[in-house]
Amino acid sequence: MEDGAGRGLECQKIMDMKVNNGNGSKKAIPSCCLKARASAPELDAKCHSTVVSGWFSESYSCSGKGSKRVYFNNPMWPGEAHSLEAKNILYKGKSEYQEILVFESSTYGKVLVLDGIVQLTEKDECAYQEMIAHLPLCSIPSPKSVLVVGGGDGGVLREISRHSSVELIDICEIDKMVIDVCKEYFPELSVGFEDPRVRLHVGDAVEFLRLAPEGKYDAIIVDSSDPVGPAQELVEKPFFQTIAKALRPGGVLCNMAESMWLHTHLIQDMISICRETFKGSVHYAWASVPTYPSGVIGFLICSTEGPPVDFLNPVNPIEKLEGAVKYKRELRFYNSEIHKAAFALPTFLKREVRLLRDSPIPTGRIHVL
Ligand code: SPD
Numbered sequence: 478m479e480d481g482a483g484r485g486l487e488c489q490k491i492m493d494m495k496v497n498n499g500n501g502s503k504k505a506i507p508s509c510c511l512k513a514r515a516s517a518p519e520l521d522a523k524c525h526s527t528v529v530s531g532w533f534s535e536s537y538s539c540s541g542k543g544s545k546r547v548y549f550n551n552p553m554w555p556g557e558a559h560s561l562e563a564k565n566i567l568y569k570g571k572s573e574y575q576e577i578l579v580f581e582s583s584t585y586g587k588v589l590v591l592d593g594i595v596q597l598t599e600k601d602e603c604a605y606q607e608m609i610a611h612l613p614l615c616s617i618p619s620p621k622s623v624l625v626v627g628g629g630d631g632g633v634l635r636e637i638s639r640h641s642s643v644e645l646i647d648i649c650e651i652d653k654m655v656i657d658v659c660k661e662y663f664p665e666l667s668v669g670f671e672d673p674r675v676r677l678h679v680g681d682a683v684e685f686l687r688l689a690p691e692g693k694y695d696a697i698i699v700d701s702s703d704p705v706g707p708a709q710e711l712v713e714k715p716f717f718q719t720i721a722k723a724l725r726p727g728g729v730l731c732n733m734a735e736s737m738w739l740h741t742h743l744i745q746d747m748i749s750i751c752r753e754t755f756k757g758s759v760h761y762a763w764a765s766v767p768t769y770p771s772g773v774i775g776f777l778i779c780s781t782e783g784p785p786v787d788f789l790n791p792v793n794p795i796e797k798l799e800g801a802v803k804y805k806r807e808l809r810f811y812n813s814e815i816h817k818a819a820f821a822l823p824t825f826l827k828r829e830v831r832l833l834r835d836s837p838i839p840t841g842r843i844h845v846l
Pocket of ligand 1: 606702
């Protein structure tokens with residue numbers, strides 16, 4: 478939280494000003510309400526939640542009352558806040574772990590928000606869920622045993638279940654309330670839980686992986702929230718080490734890896750850790766998801782030592798999968814061309830992560846970025 482108390486006082490002071498409607502004088506608008514300006518008079522704006530005068534702004538809120546009112550700006554993307562017009566708040570609640578909000582947006586359908594951060598919208602969820610599931614699963618022949626970390630909305634399960642070779646889908650989600658809320662408001666995603674191959678474990682994934690039998694999984698998919706607060710552990714080396722141990726030789730990890738526009742250092746750190754941990758290969762891929770900060774999301778894709786995995790040329794192409802149209806739902810984003818294209822990186826990203834290449838890398842390992 479940056480400068481929270483100071484901005485809170487400023488916010489309170491400005492909101493306390495009496496407005497003279499008739500004299501034409503200009504009033505200052507508190508920064509937390511600027512997003513509402515286009516659609517509503519300043520007086521209507523109430524800066525006490527992420528939804529201000531009909532607009533939801535991501536990670537951009539005031540809370541508390543009076544002089545205790547404080548301003549939050551998520552440290553993951555300081556200085557910016559993506560907004561969506563909210564037609565209707567459908568659900569607001571607080572679990573043991575986080576605040577859960579579901580609203581109907583004007584342009585992206587229903588939206589799931591956790592602790593002020595957009596997790597998915599009905600319109601563009603296909604891009605994220607399809608990519609994080611099929612990039613790894615189409616890269617290995619006949620995946621059988623898969624673990625999902627997080628993913629309580631069920632969307633990644635829905636995508637994994639298209640793969641008829643899969644026999645077991647373990648999912649470890651810490652927040653049961655997320656699962657329940659999604660079953661109520663996002664049935665097109667939570668349908669993934671209905672697959673009989675799914676085994677749900679509600680609990681801490683760090684602990685779950687620590688206890689997982691060595692070499693159990695062909696693929697592990699980490700569909701986490703952003704690494705602020707408790708999810709911080711999910712970008713640290715010990716977590717990746719437990720993943721590598723739980724994968725079979727030549728098994729694959731696909732991990733949500735933020736935005737190349739906003740988080741180059743975090744991406745560098747994650748790549749660096751993964752290069753030390755995964756002795757097969759380490760790649761970065763990305764996709765367009767308009768409602769995530771900066772409009773893109775990345776995936777860190779790694780394999781353990783063993784049968785080599787050529788991520789760039791899928792050996793298990795989706796077009797050949799019999800179960801690909803599971804739940805009478807066509808794929809909307811992923812195809813084999815998108816798969817290959819996802820590994821093409823912009824020059825600035827190549828340049829910035831190239832530094833890592835200068836550190837000595839043992840020969841015989843594939844390290845492409
Ligand atoms: N910045 C948002 C990243 C969200 C990643 N998790 C999304 C969950 C969808 N299954």
